[in-house]
Amino acid sequence: MNKPADQQKKPASAVTPRAQDYAQWYLDVIRNAALAEHSPVRGCMVIRPHGYAIWEKMQRELDDRFKATGHENAYFPLFIPLSFLAQEEKHASGFAKECAVVTHHRLKSIDGQIVPDPESKLEEPLVVRPTSETIIWAQYKNWIQSYRDLPLLINQWANVVRWEMRTRLFLRTAEFLWQEGHTAHATEAEAREEVARMLDVYADFAENVMAVPVVKGAKTEGERFAGALDTVCIEGLMQDGKALQMGTSHYLGQNFSRSADVKFQNREGRLEYVYATSWGVSTRLVGALIMTHSDDAGLVLPPRLAPIQVVIVPIYKTEEELARTVEESRKVAAELRAQGVAVRVDERDGMMPGAKYYEWEGKGVPLRIEVGPKDLEKGSICIARRFLSDIPGETPEQQRKRRKSFLPRAEAIASIKPTLDAMQKELLEKARAFRASRTRVIDALEAYEKFFKEEGGGFAWVHWAGTAEQEDEMAKRFETSVRCIPFTDQLPAEARGEGKCILTGKPSAIRVLMSKSY
RNA sequence: CGGGGCGUGGCUCAAUGGUAGAGCGCUCGCUUGGGGUGCGAGAGACUCCGGGUUCAAUCCCCGGCGCCCCGACCA
Secondary structure (H helix, E strand, O other): OOOHHHHOOOOOHHHOOOOHHHHHHHHHHHHOOOOOEEOOOOOOEEEOOHHHHHHHHHHHHHHHHHHHHOOOOOOOOOEEEEEHHHOOOOHHHHHHHOOOEEEEEEEEEOOOOEEOOOEEEEEEEEEEEEOOOOHHHHHHHHHHEHHHOOOOOEEEEEEEEEEOOOOOOOOOOOEEEEEEEEEEOHHHHHHHHHHHHHHHHHHHHHHOOOOOOEEEOOHHHOOOOOOOOEEEEEEEEOOOOEEEEEEEEEEEEEHHHHHHHOOOOOOOOEEEEEEEEEEEEEEEHHHHHHHHEEEEOEOOOOOOOOOOOOEEEEEOHHHHHHHHHHHHHHHHHHHHHHHHOEEEOOOOOOOOOHHHHHHHHHOOEEEEEOOOOOOHHHHHEEEEEEEEEEEEOOOHHHHHHHHEEEEEEHHHHHHHHHHHHHHHHHHHHHHHHHHHOEEOOOOOHHHHHHHHOOOOOEEEEEEHHHHHHHHHHHHHOOOOEEEEOOOOOOOOHHHOOOOOOOOOOOOOOOOOEEEEEE
């Protein structure tokens, strides 16, 4: 059996599914599945059409939720004058090491070499936005005078640049796409409500759209956003046992309104600085999606994010059969589209059906319909699912058979939407079951070490009362960190209650989430 | 910025101190079609760059550049 070169060479992980190798297999999948690749510009990524289509679907789902919570979209400049960044001290030092800086505005040919024209040096360098707080708040100063102007609820879809030392496709690239919400409020309470509301939006999106279960909680001081008083986040668990921060929402207090001098006159007529929040998610979510659901056959996409939900493959021998099966395929496609299902008919000629199956499975299409001469005779349709929950001991061959079902035409078409909905739920359940199998409540360092060094790791609920230095110690010894201090309702029942810090033995009121992370 | 690995047709990789070969992909023809059809023909490479050793370097040595992986930094 001949296979394409990119699959002949199986990654080591397919043979030895060691957790550590597994992640690399997924990163490999990203490339092989033609979602994205690194661009010639160091550390940047090129998102290919199939990958971008997933991001577009994410955008639409998120944008609907932002609108539903009263937000509007706007756009602010890519370039930030250096002095703006210097205004908020902690913010500036937090981003200082990772900024791209524009210093000239013209090129010149000197001795055949194209170089920045020394004459064109900018008086003040411009920073390519690593995030937009400073430039947005410089605008808000003009937009906010009275309590009647508040709350100001704005979101921006944009690209940002962070010149990281080390990049990872989808998880950390020099340039990435994201959305950043920046809101202004009259009171602290209102701003804090906004912070919580948007985190809930993210959690809802992660679980119900991405089918990735998440833990909501607060960051420790060391992991907080530069310039924030409080950072809350959602944390997901990837299949290699590492945690991934999937979204953050920050309470900024009056830090940015003070440095940008944004005051409003309250009902009593007194001037006051406004209260700020910011929140964002990025194309990293596409990485999260892949690393949560993919299997050895390639991507697995939840139906709600699949750019193509159903692919129809006509099967034929003769010209005449080709005409008939293609015609029927198009009819079925039209009927499904009328129901709002995203369908693609794969009419490529000269390609074996099997080759098409492999390709679409690799790209994560949830359902495949096969329309062949036998179906036309019997008035039936063959439906094949991308995945099923595993039955222990089952061979791939057996599962392949189990994944296919032959139904009468009308019944088959009626079953598509319910099946997609069911698959969406199953995927979340599958991810939940995986997370549960890799989650431990741990009280002793020996068990902790064993969990992370021998058992593949995952989420550990442990009591913690250590200092920032002691967090570093845990990082050095076990490569783990405090992912978040969970909201109390996020703790599993067996992890509730007081106890003693796993490292210092000091009393602790609540367990925190510890894990290795990206 | 440290530690490791690798640079050979478009891709994935072989081989050899005497200037290269396969699979896939691509083009053409036939064949085939419910899980990666089969056959034939064809196009396509100054073996990353610079220097050294040698009668002779893609191979050995030194330097550079680039890429990948692992750490520190981070969404």
